[in-house]
Amino acid sequence: MSINRRQFLRRAGMVTALGIGSSFVITGFRKKDAAASGYTKAAKDMPAKRWAMVVDMSKFKSEADMEKVIEACHKLHNVPKFPNTKDEIKWIWKDDYHHTFAGGHNEYLDEHVMHSPFMVTCNHCENPPCVRACPTEATFQRPDGIVAMDFHRCIGCRFCMAACPFGARSFNFKDPRPFIEEVSTEYPTRTPGVVEKCNFCYERLADGLMPACVEKSNGGLIFGDLDDPNSEVRKIVSTKLTIRRKPELGTQPSVYYLVGGGEHA
């Protein structure tokens, strides 16, 4: 044999590459499976251009009213309760005025106002930095404005958590299942190692239902299509004074906080 080792390796490599390459070609030419079928939206599906929420804290009379809302969401979506805040997962929660609208500290603000509670959740921004950051499009923006998560695709890099300026995202540091008190069959649980957050209940919108939190809020959370001039959210946002969290960052949050509350359209 007059070939040296280098030539031998080179030829072996070429044969391997040829084999792998041709197997790709063969599978490429194979007929695609043919299920003459299609997909459509559910009949009850509620269409919208931009889902948005108005939070009217004047309608929440007590702690219990807020807990009811949080409970409804977290129970429905199988959000676990971890004893350790380090692993905490939350989709909707409450925080005080001072921290929710961080940045504009006013030292003369009345203690009562400063510590008055606000409901906080994912803002479903129009320009979501989390979607921009995601390297796999596991988090993406739907045509109706909802910033959704595809738990199947998330690799758990947590770039979205660094990108979100609102602290809306949680990561499954541990297996959530042992920490779910009451399991809901309406929504799957999550696998460890993926990021999750509020999804504006898109699974309920597809069934023609309002988000779970809105349903339990006694009118404190108003939900609708901001693009529809006749929707309640649009009427409130266009005629009343509302504020949003960190508007200066240009993400255009879709959660508005009604100042003063009271009667609205």
Add this chain to the structure above:
Amino acid sequence: MLEKALSGSKRYWIWVTLLLAIIAVGFVAYMNQFNNGLGVTGMSRDVSWGLYIAQFTFLVGVAASAVMLVLPYYLHDFKKFGKMVILGEFLAIPAVIMCMLFIVVDLGQPMRIMNVILHPSPHSVMFYDMIVLCGYLLINLVVGWTTLGAERKGAPSPKWVKPIIYLSIPWAVSIHTVTAFLYAGLPGRHLWLSAIMAARFLASAFAAGPAILILLCFIVKKVSKFDPDPGVGAIQSLVKIVRYAMIANVFFYILELFTAFYSNIPEYSAPLRYIFFGMDGHYSLVPIMWTAVVLAFLGIAMLVFPSTRMNKATLIIGLLSIIIANWIDKGMILIVAGFVPNSFERVIEYAPTLNEILVTLAVYSIGMLLVTILYKVAISVREEKAN
């Protein structure tokens, strides 16, 4: 050429065994993390990146620093670096591999990593980071191996590597720039939202990277017959690069401090106030940061004065100071404090767990093992030529 790494002195094998032992321990720790989730680390909902991503950031700099030898040698025909260039390239390869490993161990779902390629997202900086890191690894492997192989045969490097060598120069800059863009483009993380982030990264990289390389050269000289700097002053030239890069790095940091504090915008200065003075009763990073400050200035001083710069003992102290100062800044505080205070202006601190530290040490050991093997090959080739 790889067979050169299979024969060595007793000391060589003790060192390799030690590294393998640390890797084995870290592997067990990683299996624990793999099976139980990232809950075994100190990371939390608020500080969602920790030691792993910080090491990644630091090591991208080490990898990029090879350009500080390649550029003078190939572009300016700076012959003094002739013997050292290969060591720079062979430091870059393990550094990039460590970067990749730190990304993998940080993932919540590492088995899905191919999703980054299956669903490419050109709007994500992570996508570009993957491209530049893989490219840089490939470039250095090709260049390092080919030039060393040619040297072994006593022939000049083949012509086709020249363009790849030139490409490696902007590419080295790109890996650290893109890594800086991971952080510098995020709204609401004020410590990172800085236009000079990439410049700072490059400055600190060109200080810490060559400093590590000089120390490695000292070790090489001690354990082998090969002298990377046979009286030509290559090391002193590199010391000058380290010095100016470190001065630039400190200068850039001061620029950050000025803008944050003089503008008096609370959000901008909050993470810096937390780092330097503590906040709301949380001080865990304060002593560490001030250590870095002291070491940074000590290191610069050691490298400025000719008497301390020329003395090997004080030079080593200076270089170590600079490496540690940069590691504290970039390999720990920059990433962690980017999340503090959180988006609700609450201070939630982070501390790595033992499990996390063991995994980190194992990744570093893998890197050191690769450095050892590659340097062994390079040194053996050189020793062979010398005989």
Add this chain to the structure above:
Amino acid sequence: MYKGGKIIASLIIFAALFTIPFFYNMGKVNAGPDVALDTPAIQQLSDKQCVESPEFMRANHMKLLNQWREEAVRNGQTVYINSQGKEYPISLQDTCLKCHANGSASKVALSNPASSTTGVSNPAINESPEFCASCHDYSAVKPKCWSCHFEPKEAAK
């Protein structure tokens, strides 16, 4: 070639070792799974038809499930129109599990995929002969659906 004989001999030994399982099992009959189609759950249904023909489902159910996932999660298309033009909601629980339900009455606790070293522990696959188990065990394919999705029975308690 330097040490050519040894290299080629080693390669042949390697190839032989590598293909032992194949040759060992060659020609042996391995009984396939026996899947009963007339389970009580299916008997109770008025329409005893899957979303597509059994032949199609046997060959393509994994591709169909992947398509369903993409359409429902990513495109908000939650209804599947099959090749006959019939519509089905895209749902594991409300569509697939209506027939491929857990046959045994034993209640299954929520599995903990993290504590399993083999990847995923899988109550549905392990315990329901009518669902994935029979075929998937046979072909040693472990889908990961059940680390998140679950059957209605578990949660109904």
